[in-house]
Amino acid sequence: MNLLMAIVVGVLYATGLFMILRRSIVKLVFGLSLLSHGTNLLIFTAGGLTRGRPSLIPEGQLTIEQPYADPISQALILTAIVISFAVLAFSVVLLYRVYQTIGTEDMDKLRAPDS
Amino acid sequence: MNSLLILPIVIPMITAALMLLAYRRAMPQRLMGLIGSVIQLIIAFVLLGLVYQNGIQAIQIGGWQAPFGITIVADILSALMLCLSGVIGVASALYSLADIDRERRVYGFYPLMQILLMGVNGAFLTGDIFNLYVWFEVMLIASFVLLVLGNERRQMEGAIKYLTLNLISSAIFLSAVGILYGSVHALNMADLAQKLPTVPQPMIITLAMLFLVAFGIKAAVFPLFFWLPDSYHTPPTTVTALFAGLLTKVGVYSMFRVFTLLFVENVDYTHGLIMIIAGFTMVIGVLGAMAQMEIRRVLAFHSVSQVGYMVMGLGLFSIASIAGGIFFVLHHSLVKSNLFLISGIVQQHAGTTELKKLGNQIARDPLLAALFLVSALSLAGLPPLSGFWAKLALVQAGFEVGGTGSYGGYIIIGVSLAVGLCTLISMTKIWNEAFWKPLPDTALPPPPPMTLARKVLMFTPVFFLTALIVALGLMPDPLLHLVNEAANQLMNKGQYIRAVLGEPHESAGS
Numbered sequence: 081m082n083l084l085m086a087i088v089v090g091v092l093y094a095t096g097l098f099m100i101l102r103r104s105i106v107k108l109v110f111g112l113s114l115l116s117h118g119t120n121l122l123i124f125t126a127g128g129l130t131r132g133r134p135s136l137i138p139e140g141q142l143t144i145e146q147p148y149a150d151p152i153s154q155a156l157i158l159t160a161i162v163i164s165f166a167v168l169a170f171s172v173v174l175l176y177r178v179y180q181t182i183g184t185e186d187m188d189k190l191r192a193p194d195s
Numbered sequence: 196m197n198s199l200l201i202l203p204i205v206i207p208m209i210t211a212a213l214m215l216l217a218y219r220r221a222m223p224q225r226l227m228g229l230i231g232s233v234i235q236l237i238i239a240f241v242l243l244g245l246v247y248q249n250g251i252q253a254i255q256i257g258g259w260q261a262p263f264g265i266t267i268v269a270d271i272l273s274a275l276m277l278c279l280s281g282v283i284g285v286a287s288a289l290y291s292l293a294d295i296d297r298e299r300r301v302y303g304f305y306p307l308m309q310i311l312l313m314g315v316n317g318a319f320l321t322g323d324i325f326n327l328y329v330w331f332e333v334m335l336i337a338s339f340v341l342l343v344l345g346n347e348r349r350q351m352e353g354a355i356k357y358l359t360l361n362l363i364s365s366a367i368f369l370s371a372v373g374i375l376y377g378s379v380h381a382l383n384m385a386d387l388a389q390k391l392p393t394v395p396q397p398m399i400i401t402l403a404m405l406f407l408v409a410f411g412i413k414a415a416v417f418p419l420f421f422w423l424p425d426s427y428h429t430p431p432t433t434v435t436a437l438f439a440g441l442l443t444k445v446g447v448y449s450m451f452r453v454f455t456l457l458f459v460e461n462v463d464y465t466h467g468l469i470m471i472i473a474g475f476t477m478v479i480g481v482l483g484a485m486a487q488m489e490i491r492r493v494l495a496f497h498s499v500s501q502v503g504y505m506v507m508g509l510g511l512f513s514i515a516s517i518a519g520g521i522f523f524v525l526h527h528s529l530v531k532s533n534l535f536l537i538s539g540i541v542q543q544h545a546g547t548t549e550l551k552k553l554g555n556q557i558a559r560d561p562l563l564a565a566l567f568l569v570s571a572l573s574l575a576g577l578p579p580l581s582g583f584w585a586k587l588a589l590v591q592a593g594f595e596v597g598g599t600g601s602y603g604g605y606i607i608i609g610v611s612l613a614v615g616l617c618t619l620i621s622m623t624k625i626w627n628e629a630f631w632k633p634l635p636d637t638a639l640p641p642p643p644p645m646t647l648a649r650k651v652l653m654f655t656p657v658f659f660l661t662a663l664i665v666a667l668g669l670m671p672d673p674l675l676h677l678v679n680e681a682a683n684q685l686m687n688k689g690q691y692i693r694a695v696l697g698e699p700h701e702s703a704g705s
Contacts, residue, residue, distance in 0.1 A: 100359060108359060115366045122370050126377025153376060156325055160369055163332045167365075170339055171358055177343070178351045190352045 085125040092118030105175045105185040112171060116164035120157045127153025197254045199245065200267050202238050203277050203316040206231060211309035224305040225292050231309060232288040235316070236281030243274040247677070251684065251694035253322065261322075261695050262386035268322035268695055271681035272521060276319040276448055279528050282663065283440035284312050286656035290536055291433040293652035299344050299431065307344070311337035311437065318445045322695055325372050325382045327449065328365070331413070335361055338442060341434045342426060353426035360422040364412035371405035378402075385695035388456045388688055396461060403458040403465045410453070414446030416506055417475040420499045424483065427498070428491035428548075432539025435491065439498055440532035444524055447505045454509055455517065455685040462512055470510030470603055477503030477614040484621045490538045490548040493625060494531065497574065500614060501527045507607055508589055511596045518682035519588030522674065526573070526581040526667065533570045533660035537563065540653050541629060546639040550628035554638060557630040562654075564630045566661050571626065573664050575619035581667035584675065586615060 092114050099111030127150045135151040137144045179185055210231030217223035246252055251270040255261055269277075287308065295304050314334025321327050339361075343354045376382055378398055379390045391399060408419070415423040423443070427435050450469075458465050480500025487493045505527070508520020542548050544559055557564040573580035590608050597604030645653070667674060684690055 100363070105355070108355075112359070112362050115363070116369075119366045119369045119373065123373030123376070126373045128377065150380075152380075152382070153373070156373065156376070159325075159329065163329070166336060167332070167362060170336060171362070174339070174343060174351070174354060174358065177346065178355065181346065181348055181351055187355075190355070 081129050081131075082125060085121060085129065089118050089122045089125065092121065103187045105178060105187060108187075109168070109171055109175055113164070113168050116160070116168070120160055120164075123153050123156050123160065127156075197252055199238065199242055200252055200254045200269050200320065201256075203235060203242070203280075203320060204267075204313055206235050206238065207309040207313035207316065211306040211313070214306040214309065215303075218303070219301075221297075221300055224300070228288045228291070228305045228309065229285075232281070232284040232312070235312065236278070236285050239274065239277040239281040242269055243271070243278055243677075246271055246274045247680070251690055253694045261697075262381055262383035265326050266322035266383055266385070266695050267320050268385075268691070269320060270684045270691060270694075271677060272448070272451065272685060273319045275521065275525060275677065275681060276444070277316060279444070279525055280312060280315050280319065280441055282660075283437060283528060283532050286532060286536070286660055287433050287437045287440075289656045289659075290436065290539070290653060293649045294431050294433045294539060296345075296431075302344055304341070304344060307337050307341050308433075308437065311341065311441075315441050315445055319448060322384050323382055324375065324384055324387065328368055328372055331368065331445070332365065334442070334445065335365065338438065341437075342430050344434075345431070347429070350429040353429040357422045357426040360412055360419075364409050367405055367412075368409035371402055371409060374405070375402055383695065384452070384456055385692040388692055389696075391457055392460060399458060399460055400464065403454070403461075406453050406458070407450070407465070407469070410446045410449045411472070412446070413443065414450060414502055414506070415443050415499050416502055417472050417479055420476070420480070420502075423499055424487075424492055424495040427495035428489060432535055432542065436532040436535040436539075439494070439535050440528040443498060443502055444528055447502060447524055450506065451509055451517070451520070451685065456688050456691065459688075466510050466512045467603065469506055470607055473503045473507035473510050474607055474610045475503075476500065476506065477610060481614045481617040481621065485617065485624075488550045488628075490541065490550065490553075490625055490629065491535065493550075493621060494534050494538065497618065497621065498531055500618065501531070501574075503614070504586070504589060504611060507611060508592070511589075511592055511604060511607070513592055513596055514679070514682045514686050515595055516589060516592030517685055518675070518678040519585065519592050521678040521681055522588055522671075523585040525674070525678075526585045526664075529660050529663050529667075530570050530574045530582065533657060533664065534567070534574065536653070536657050536660070537567050537570065540657070543645055543649075543653070544641070546642045550625065552635065552637050552639055553629040554632045554634040555630075566657055567630065568626065569661050570664060571622035572619075573668065575622050576615045577619070579668045581664050581671070583668065584671040586611065588675065588678075 096111045096114035096118055099107045130147050130149040133148045135148045210227055214224045214227050246269050253266055253268045256265045256267060311334055314330050314337060317330035318327055321330055339358055342357060343350050378394050379387055381387050381390050412419045477500050480496050484493045484496035487496060505520050505523050508516045538548055540563055545553055573582040576582040576586040593604045593608040
């Protein structure tokens with residue numbers, strides 16, 4: 081399972097970076113979003129994968145026994161998802177405005193800002 | 196008493212919320228911005244006094260004991276950085292009253308500025324590595340919007356670069372936090388500092404490099420600085436001054452924190468690399484500046500170059516060098532923000548900041564020329580201004596390190612002094628072209644002169660910052676003492692760990 085997740089994360093990172101390097105602004109947005117998904121899965125995997133053991137204290141007990149799924153990495157991912165959603169929403173709007181102002185989605189058509 | 200720690204985060208948040216209530220009305224927003232910034236400044240100084248007298252202060256948010264909850268910690272470094280953000284905040288709030296046009300105000304410039312300050316203050320105060328990521332994002336989103344507000348074409352073009360590189364940096368930072376958590380099962384920085392030595396060396400090095408890249412993009416060090424010169428000259432001057440004073444400093448602060456508290460097991464490798472990066476950053480930045488012919492772009496490249504000095508303090512890794520680095524951070528923020536504010540006034544006087552179209556500003560406004568000269572010479576490190584003491588401290592520290600048999604210290608001193616000379620050349624270029632030479636034929640017709648009120652609003656923050664620069668230059672001793680104490684605290688991380696986790700016998704049970 082760990083190996084599979086590692087491959088998935090690797091593929092997400094690779095495709096994300098590839099998309100960011102493309103000239104189209106739309107692909108840039110897709111790339112950024114793939115990158116953040118890859119990161120979320122990485123946190124999930126690095127925190128340790130535990131199947132079928134939710135981090136709930138069973139009824140009648142005061143503590144929980146090992147092994148259980150780590151709730152912290154889940155909380156981290158939840159926060160990261162919310163943040164990346166907000167940033168993604170902003171970048172979609174920004175790129176739309178860029179498209180409206182400049183009339184192209186080709187990055188090479190953007191002037192270097194110093195010219 | 197300790198709840199004072201949370202105020203630098205809460206006050207900008209309340210100010211921004213109140214501003215949103217008065218969304219359509221200019222006057223209340225401006226007043227609130229000014230009052231909020233002044234309160235932040237006062238609190239920062241109170242906090243500095245408190246931390247200086249009583250040692251490192253920590254507060255556990257929500258009463259969750261460390262290392263389980265989020266901890267807010269203030270040591271002298273944090274408190275100094277908060278004072279800096281207070282000073283820059285007040286100066287920009289004042290300047291923005293004259294600089295920000297109606298369109299930008301209507302779309303929420305003033306609340307965003309407070310949110311940005313909240314993110315910056317939060318990053319300086321937090322004691323939790325994931326929380327640091329969250330504050331980075333708060334700061335980033337506010338800075339994205341501030342950068343594009345106004346919808347000018349060149350703003351958009353700069354913003355795409357800024358957005359992409361910063362999002363990649365965030366992804367790397369977040370991955371590093373995830374892997375760190377996976378290997379240590381801790382997020383509290385004091386807790387991490389205790390547990391990290393149990394992790395195998397290769398893993399620590401990997402993590403250190405990930406953090407170095409993530410913070411390196413924010414701090415704009417050598418191979419990662421390309422977003423900075425392309426975005427700093429596009430937004431209004433207030434925003435540029437705010438960014439130049441604070442944003443890269445948050446990256447540098449995070450480096451100082453992480454590479455003194457967490458990754459100190461293999462100093463030869465990590466800090467050696469930081470020193471090489473510092474050298475390249477200084478040289479490439481200053482060479483880039485020499486090729487530019489627009490005031491704000493020259494200044495932006497100098498920002499890159501000067502980050503090299505700060506990081507050099509960290510790379511040399513002794514108490515004296517880190518103290519020098521912190522002094523440099525404080526000095527540079529004041530000077531660079533001031534220079535950007537001055538460039539804004541030049542823009543008002545002449546209608547452009549292109550050096551080829553400028554000239555004879557000294558006759559137009561001798562006072563402005565004098566103010567520029569003070570800041571420019573301080574940036575180049577001429578005595579008796581603040582930059583001289585910052586560079587002197589770094590060079591002395593370099594000799595100490597070099598004296599122990601590692602030649603890296605001597606090499607970096609040579610590089611830094613040569614770069615200082617180039618900085619002076621480049622500042623003289625601005626002086627010659629903008630202030631001294633006769634007005635060229637290509638000069639634009641001068642815009643109508645500023646009203647008196649506008650002039651007062653724009654000059655007051657410049658006077659304020661210049662006074663601070665001169666004061667630091669004439670009386671550097673109190674600040675030198677403070678940064679030494681700050682460096683002492685950073686290098687003896689036991690104090691930090693005790694302040695956060697409590698005495699060892701208490702935390703043994705948890």
